[in-house]
Amino acid sequence: xxxxxxxxxxxxxxxxxxxxxxxxxxxxxxxxxxxxxxxxxxxxxxxxxxxxxxxxxxxxxxxxxxxxxxxxxxxxxxxxxxxxxxxxxxxxxxxxxxxxxxxxxxxxxxxxxxxxxxxxxxxxxxxxxxxxxxxxxxxxxxxxxxxxxxxxxxxxxxxxxxxxxxxxxxxxxxxxxxxxxxxxxxxxxxxxxxxxxxxxxxxxxxxxxxxxxxxxxxxxxxxxxxxxxxxxxxxxxxxxxxxxxxxxxxxxxxxxxxxxxxxxxxxxxxxxxxxxxxxxxxxxxxxxxxxxxxxxxxxxxxxxxxxxxxxxxxxxxxxxxxxxxxxxxxxxxxxxxxxxxxxxxxxxxxxxxxxxxxxxxxxxxxxxxxxxxxxxxxxxxxxxxxxxxxxxxxxxxxxxxxxxxxxxxxxxxxxxxxxxxxxxxxxxxxxxxxxxxxxxxxxxxxxxxxxxxxxxxxxxxxxxxxxxxxxxxxxxxxxxxxxxxxxxxxxxxxxxxxxxxxxxxxxxxxxxxxxxxxxxxxxxxxxxxxxxxxxx
Numbered sequence: 001x002x003x004x005x006x007x008x009x010x011x012x013x014x015x016x017x018x019x020x021x022x023x024x025x026x027x028x029x030x031x032x033x034x035x036x037x038x039x040x041x042x043x044x045x046x047x048x049x050x051x052x053x054x055x056x057x058x059x060x061x062x063x064x065x066x067x068x069x070x071x072x073x074x075x076x077x078x079x080x081x082x083x084x085x086x087x088x089x090x091x092x093x094x095x096x097x098x099x100x101x102x103x104x105x106x107x108x109x110x111x112x113x114x115x116x117x118x119x120x121x122x123x124x125x126x127x128x129x130x131x132x133x134x135x136x137x138x139x140x141x142x143x144x145x146x147x148x149x150x151x152x153x154x155x156x157x158x159x160x161x162x163x164x165x166x167x168x169x170x171x172x173x174x175x176x177x178x179x180x181x182x183x184x185x186x187x188x189x190x191x192x193x194x195x196x197x198x199x200x201x202x203x204x205x206x207x208x209x210x211x212x213x214x215x216x217x218x219x220x221x222x223x224x225x226x227x228x229x230x231x232x233x234x235x236x237x238x239x240x241x242x243x244x245x246x247x248x249x250x251x252x253x254x255x256x257x258x259x260x261x262x263x264x265x266x267x268x269x270x271x272x273x274x275x276x277x278x279x280x281x282x283x284x285x286x287x288x289x290x291x292x293x294x295x296x297x298x299x300x301x302x303x304x305x306x307x308x309x310x311x312x313x314x315x316x317x318x319x320x321x322x323x324x325x326x327x328x329x330x331x332x333x334x335x336x337x338x339x340x341x342x343x344x345x346x347x348x349x350x351x352x353x354x355x356x357x358x359x360x361x362x363x364x365x366x367x368x369x370x371x372x373x374x375x376x377x378x379x380x381x382x383x384x385x386x387x388x389x390x391x392x393x394x395x396x397x398x399x400x401x402x403x404x405x406x407x408x409x410x411x412x413x414x415x416x417x418x419x420x421x422x423x424x425x426x427x428x429x430x431x432x433x434x435x436x437x438x439x440x441x442x443x444x445x446x447x448x449x450x451x452x453x454x455x456x457x458x459x460x461x462x463x464x465x466x467x468x469x470x471x472x473x474x475x476x477x478x479x480x481x482x483x484x485x486x487x488x489x490x491x492x493x494x495x496x497x498x499x500x501x502x503x504x505x506x507x508x509x510x511x512x513x514x515x516x517x518x519x520x521x522x523x524x525x526x527x528x529x530x531x532x533x534x535x536x
Contacts, residue, residue, distance in 0.1 A: 046091035047081050047084035047085045047087075047091075047093075048085045048091045048092070048093045049091060050081050050423075051078060051081035051082050051084075051085055051093075054074055054077060054078055054081060055078060055101065055104075057074060058071065058074045058075065058078065058108070059104065059108060061074065062108055062111060062112070062125070071124060072124065072426065073424060073425060073426035073427075075124045075125070075128045075424075076423075076424030077423040077424035077425065078128060078424075079128065079131040079132070079135070079424075080422045080423045080424065081423055082101075082131075082132055082135050083135045083138075084422075084423075086135070086139045095184035095185065096184070098136065098184075098185055098187075098188045099187050099188045099191065099247060099250060101132070101188070102132065102133075102136075102188035102191055102192050103188075103191065103250070103251050103254065105125075105128070105129045105132055106129065106191070106192070106195050106251075106254065106256065107254075108125050108129075109125045109126045109128075109129045109195075109199075109203075110255060110256055111125075112124075112125040112126065113126065113199065113202050113203075126199075126202070126203045126206050127206045129192070129195075130196075130203070130206045130207065130208070130211055132192075133189065133192045133193075133196075133211070134210065134211055134214055136185050136188060136189050136192070137189065137214040137215060137217075137218050138214060139185060140183055140185045140186065140189065140218060141214070141217055141218050141221065143183065143185075144180060144183065144218075144221050145221075147179060147180065158172035158173045158175075158176050158223070160173075160176075160220075160221070160222065160223045160224060170227065170230070173223050173227045174231075174276065176223065177223065177231075177276060177279060177280060177283075178276065180221075181275060181276065181279040186282055186283075186286065187245075187246070187247040187282070188247070189218075189286065190245070190247055190282055190285050190286055191247050191248075191251055191257075193215075193285070193286055193289035194257055194260055194285075194289075195256055195257065196289065196292075197260075197288075197289060197292050198256045198257060198259065198260065199256055200292075200296070207293075207301055209301075209313055209314065211301075212293050212301035212302050212313050212314070213313030215289065215290060215293065215301075215302070215311075216290060216293075216302045216311030216312060216313050217311075218286070219286060219287055219290045219310075219311050220310050220311060222283045222286070222287065223283070224308075224309045225284065225287055225309050226309075228280045228281075228283055228284050228287070229284070231276060231277055231280040232273075232277050232280045232281045232284060234271060236281055236284045236285075239288045239291055240263065240288070241260070241263075241264060241281070241284070241285050241288070242263070242264065242265060243264065243265050243270045243271060243273065243281065244261070244264040244265060244266045244267070244270055245278060245281060245282055245285070246278070248260075248261065248264060248266070249266060249267065252266065287309075290302055290304065290311050291304060293311075294311070299314075300314060301313075301314065302314065360386065360468050360469060360470035360512055361385070361386050361387060361465075361468055362386065362387055362389065362461050362465055362468060362469045362470065363380065363386045363387070363388045363389070363469075363470050363472050363519075364388075364389050364391060364454065364457060364458050364461070364469060364470070364471050364472065365377060365388065365390070365394065365471075365472040365473075365516065366394065366451070366454055366471065366472070366473055366474075366495070366498055367393075367394045367397040367398065367401075367450075367494075367495035367496075368473070368474050368477070368494045368495040368496065368497050368498070369472045369473055369474055369516050370390070370394060370398070370413045370417075371398075371401070371409035371410060371413055371494035371495055372409070372474050372476075372494050373472075373474065373516040373517060374409075374412060374413050374416065376516045376517060376520050377472075377516070378416070379520060380519075380520060380523075381420075381425065381427050381428045383523060384426075384427050385427075385523065386427070387426070387427055387428075387429070388427060388428045388429075389429060389430070389431055389435075389457065389461065390417060390428070390429070390430050390431065391431045391453065391454045391457040392430070392431050392453070392457075393450050393453035393454050393457075394454065395414075395417070395430065397410075397450065397495050398410045398413055398414050398417075399414070401494075401495060402414055409494050410494075417430075431457045435457055435460045435461070436453075436456040436457055436459075436460050437456055437459040437460045437463060438456060439452045439455055439456050439459065439509075441505065447496050447499075448502065451498060451502045451505075454471075455471075455505070455506055455509065455511070458471055458506065458509075458511045459509060459511070462509070462510055462511060469511055469512065470511070470512040470513070470514055470519065471503075471506050471511050471512065471513045471514075472514060472515075472516045472519060473497070473498050473503065473513060473514070473515060473516070474497055474515065474516065475515030475516065475517045475518055476497060477497040477498050477499075477503070477515070478503075478513070478514070478515040478518070479515075480497070480500070481499070481500035481503055481504075484500070
């Protein structure tokens with residue numbers, strides 16, 4: 001389906017038809033309804049379902065006024081989700097769906113690249129499309145290599161990069177093509193390759209060495225162009241496609257490909273190609289993308305050897321180690337500062353510090369909190385009101401705790417964080433390398449050293465966000481501190497509870513300290529009475 005503000009219709013239809021808009025609206029409404037649960041518990045959804053829900057939600061977000069934080073959150077997670085779709089066994093990604101996703105992705109990118117669009121879209125969406133294409137390239141390369149990984153298959157494999165002429169070798173080439181012709185992902189790769197050629201002047205910054213390197217690696221698994229031309233005599237000439245392939249028919253009318261399609265012969269006028277001829281033509285079209293990459297100036301994406309018909313990627317000139325370290329450090333500091341400022345801006349609409357001082361937009365849990373109250377942490381992420389920062393020290397503690405086979409607390413927490421960090425979530429992230437400020441106090445014990453490490457993260461956030469940072473501790477620790485009880489006993493399952501001394505130290509530095517359950521209860525009560533609402 002085509003996402004448009006004026007009309008909606010089937011991609012194959014030149015005009016909108018009744019019911020299409022309502023169908024899409026119903027799909028998007030259902031998507032929005034379940035997306036909150038997906039963000040909260042992504043591990044409970046198979047990657048394919050999770051990807052489709054978030055992809056449709058992204059399309060819905062881009063159809064109206066754009067929220068930078070929401071779009072960035074979705075785009076960051078979608079790339080990882082799409083890659084997971086091809087490794088998940090619960091719900092395999094249907095091959096035919098990849099072409100539809102590629103087509104809709106091009107549509108979203110075209111909207112972002114349209115003249116007059118002055119938003120974050122041009123920076124995010126085309127790069128996301130290239131990331132999808134890299135995933136398709138990686139999966140296809142892996143599948144092709146697995147097909148010919150056995151000694152017998154390698155022995156019978158033809159010389160792919162020799163010139164045509166030997167009849168015996170030609171027969172082996174034909175058998176090779178017949179074997180790999182089941183690679184259905186080459187259809188969306190071909191469409192995306194055509195889009196790259198058509199829009200390279202607008203997306204040049206997104207065509208990274210990694211992209212061209214993977215594309216060249218795929219092309220090197222195809223037979224020499226001369227072998228392919230012998231099979232397709234009328235469908236391809238002078239690096240230009242002449243006959244439309246099934247994927248071209250599917251996306252006919254797609255604006256950025258209109259110039260290419262105007263030069264093709266479509267059914268019923270096109271000649272009938274058998275499956276082998278059709279597949280060979282597809283490989284020739286992909287090889288033309290490689291030749292295009294090698295012809296780019298002043299910075300070609302690939303280097304082409306005409307004799308062997310093989311491609312090598314061109315990397316940027318290496319810099320000295322000292323200069324690389326200097327650039328990296330400056331970049332990391334700038335990114336950390338920019339990320340925090342974006343976090344603060346995104347939360348300004350949801351916090352009124354004068355009126356509702358008890359709630360904080362930045363939450364930092366200790367190790368025992370994520371072990372004992374992981375469900376509460378997930379619920380706080382789902383509220384989409386506070387950014388939860390997981391300190392590096394907490395991750396290290398969990399890694400140490402999970403070594404015990406019986407410790408399901410740490411294992412469950414690690415699994416949740418790994419999933420969220422991989423898929424990307426605006427409301428939950430790990431502590432950045434530069435996000436710390438030194439603490440004056442000296443640690444007198446290992447437990448205090450770990451706590452000071454967490455506190456240094458809080459101090460950095462407090463320094464950059466006007467002090468609105470809350471340290472989330474287990475409610476038992478708060479109760480014990482009020483009763484002057486020592487609760488800082490070694491615990492190999494949930495980590496040590498912070499002592500009253502530790503919590504008082506945090507307060508002296510201006511960090512708020514609250515029990516996780518109590519904090520969530522406050523948010524629930526405030527939201528129920530309409531005092532605090534989440535901005536749109």
